[in-house]
Amino acid sequence: MLKRYDPARTRSLYVAAADTPAEVAKWITQELGGELTKKSAPLVVSAGPKSGLQFTLTPRKKGGDEVSMTLLGTCTFFREPRIAKRAGARVERLCQRIFDTQMLIGCVSEDELSASDLKAVGKLAEELQALEFDGSSMRDWTGRLVVDSSGKTDEAALAPIWHVLSTKEALPSARASKAAAKHHAAVTPKEFRFEKAFERQLEFLGLQHSSPQAAARAKQLKAFYKKAKHQLALVAENGKSRLDLAAIEISQDLPVVACDGWSFFDAEGRVLLDRDGKFDAKSEVPAL
Numbered sequence: 534m535l536k537r538y539d540p541a542r543t544r545s546l547y548v549a550a551a552d553t554p555a556e557v558a559k560w561i562t563q564e565l566g567g568e569l570t571k572k573s574a575p576l577v578v579s580a581g582p583k584s585g586l587q588f589t590l591t592p593r594k595k596g597g598d599e600v601s602m603t604l605l606g607t608c609t610f611f612r613e614p615r616i617a618k619r620a621g622a623r624v625e626r627l628c629q630r631i632f633d634t635q636m637l638i639g640c641v642s643e644d645e646l647s648a649s650d651l652k653a654v655g656k657l658a659e660e661l662q663a664l665e666f667d668g669s670s671m672r673d674w675t676g677r678l679v680v681d682s683s684g685k686t687d688e689a690a691l692a693p694i695w696h697v698l699s700t701k702e703a704l705p706s707a708r709a710s711k712a713a714a715k716h717h718a719a720v721t722p723k724e725f726r727f728e729k730a731f732e733r734q735l736e737f738l739g740l741q742h743s744s745p746q747a748a749a750r751a752k753q754l755k756a757f758y759k760k761a762k763h764q765l766a767l768v769a770e771n772g773k774s775r776l777d778l779a780a781i782e783i784s785q786d787l788p789v790v791a792c793d794g795w796s797f798f799d800a801e802g803r804v805l806l807d808r809d810g811k812f813d814a815k816s817e818v819p820a821l
Contacts, residue, residue, distance in 0.1 A: 539668075540667045540668040540669065541645045541646060542641060542642045542643075542644065542645055542646060543639070543640065543641050543642075543646075543667075543668065544640040544646070544651075544654050544665055544666065544667055545603075545637060545638065545639055545640065545665070545666045546637070546638035546640065546654070546657065546658055546661065546663040546664065546665055546666075547604070547607075547630075547631055547634040547637060547663055547664040547665075547666065548634060548635060548636040548637070548638060548661045548663040549630065549633040549634055549635060549662070549663070549727055549729075549730050550635065550661050550662060550663075550726040550727060551635055551726050551727070551728060551729060552636070552661060552726065553592070554574070554575070554576045554590035554591075554592055554636065555576070557588075557590055557636070557638070557657075557661065558576050558578045558588075558590060560657075560660060561578045561580070561588060561657065562578065564656070564660070565580050565581060565653050565656070565657070566580075566581040567579050567580050567581055567588070568581070570587070574591075574592075575589050575590055575591040575592075576589070576590040577589050577590075578590070580650065580653050581653075584642070584647070584649065584650055584653070585642045585643030585644055586640060586641070586642045586646070586650045586653060586654075587640075587641055587642075588638055588639070588640055588657070589638065589639040589641070590636060590638055591636065591637045591638075591639070592635065592636045593634060593635050593636060593637070600634065600636075600637045603637060604631050604632055604634055604637075607631055607666065608627075608628040608631055608632070610682075611624050611627060611628065611671070611680060612624060612628065615684070616680065616682060616683075616684050618684070619683070619684025619685075620680045620684045620686055622809065623679070623680055623686050623691070624680060625808070625809070626691055626795060627664075627671060627679050627680060627691065629794070629795060629808060630664060630691065630794070631664065632733075633727075633729070633730040633733060633794070634664075635729060638657070638661075638663070640654050640657075655676060658672075658674045658676075659674050659675070661674070662674045662694045662768075662769070664679070669681055669682040670682065672690070673690045673691050673692070674694070675690075675692075677689055677690035677691075678690055679691050692769070693769070693776050693777070693793035693794065693795070694727070694768065694769045694776075694794075695725075695727045695730075695731075695766060695767060695768050695769065695776070695793065695794065696766070696767040696776045696777070696779070696780045696791045696792065696793050697722065697725070697731050697763055697765070697766050697767075697791065697792045698763075698764055698765045698766075698767070698780060698783060698784060698789050698790075698791050699757075699758065699761040699762060699763045699764065699789065699790050699791075699792070700761055700762070700764060700784075700787055700788050700789040700790070700819075700821075701760055701761050701762060701788065701821045702787060702788060703764075704764050704765055704783060704787070704789075705783075708782065708783050708785075709765055709783050711782075712767075712779040712782045712783050713767070713779070719765060719766070719767055719768075720766050720768060721765070721766070722763040722764070722765070722766050724766075725766040725768075726768065727766075727768070727794070730794055731763075731766075731792060731794070734792055734794055734795075735758060735792075737751075737808060738751045738752075738754050738755045738758070738806075739751075739755065742810050743809070743810035744810055746812075747806065747810035747811075747812070750805065750806045750812055750818070751806060753818040754790065754797055754805060754806060754818055757790060757818050757819070757821060758790075760821045761790065761821060765783065767779055767780060776793065777791075777793075777798070777802055780798065780802070781800065781801065781802045784799075784800035785800060786800065787800055788800070788819030788820065788821055789819065790805065790818070790819065795807055795808055796808070798816075799816045799817065799818070799819065800819070801816075803815055803816035804816060805817075805818055
């Protein structure tokens with residue numbers, strides 16, 4: 534590893550999906566022509582015989598470990614007043630996504646990263662729907678700029694990559710499969726790659742909230758989730774997926790709450806509560 538972060542030779546991927554290092558290593562060897570060079574944790578995989586690029590796969594095990602400290606440092610970097618003042622809520626959305634990280638992938642090259650190296654890193658980020666950090670700017674898994682050290686941002690970046698639909702009633706299978714074909718990949722919650730990120734969002738409902746109104750709404754949602762079942766997880770396939778539209782299409786006229794990792798929505802797409810404690814006054818938590 535390099536003694537200091539060199540943006541010409543280094544990238545870091547922040548992976549929220551629950552893929553294991555072994556699964557990711559296998560994908561790299563099959564899709565990028567790589568080779569496993571270190572089998573013990575953390576795993577190290579080369580990008581191929583014609584590249585000096587190596588991937589180091591380090592899972593997050595518990596709070597306070599090496600990965601957790603790296604995440605804290607990254608968020609501190611972007612929360613620096615000069616950046617946060619310009620980027621506003623975008624920084625907090627980014628930090629929420631960073632803290633959902635389950636595995637950190639260091640991408641280090643012996644020489645300056647070539648165009649093919651950057652393409653390989655981007656392909657891996659897209660496969661894992663991961664954030665990509667170059668030491669001064671963060672990009673999402675589509676390559677869009679989330680925010681950089683000057684506060685510059687692309688408003689189209691950091692789109693939701695999943696929705697979980699929860700209700701006590703059965704979802705119409707025909708309606709769900711139609712929306713899935715049009716907008717996204719549909720999987721059952723048991724197969725959901727972002728399950729831990731979703732669980733973190735539910736834990737948010739039990740925290741202290743910014744206002745009595747937000748606290749009351751959180752209490753209502755907490756009561757809803759005690760009775761509801763998580764029936765469908767919608768995962769984006771590409772940067773153009775409109776998961777919000779798909780969720781509305783499936784949820785129509787049903788007592789459904791959708792969660793995207795930042796906000797909870799009703800069947801009409803109105804915000805029931807977000808992590809800033811804001812909500813649409815016209816929205817109502819459905820009764821079960």
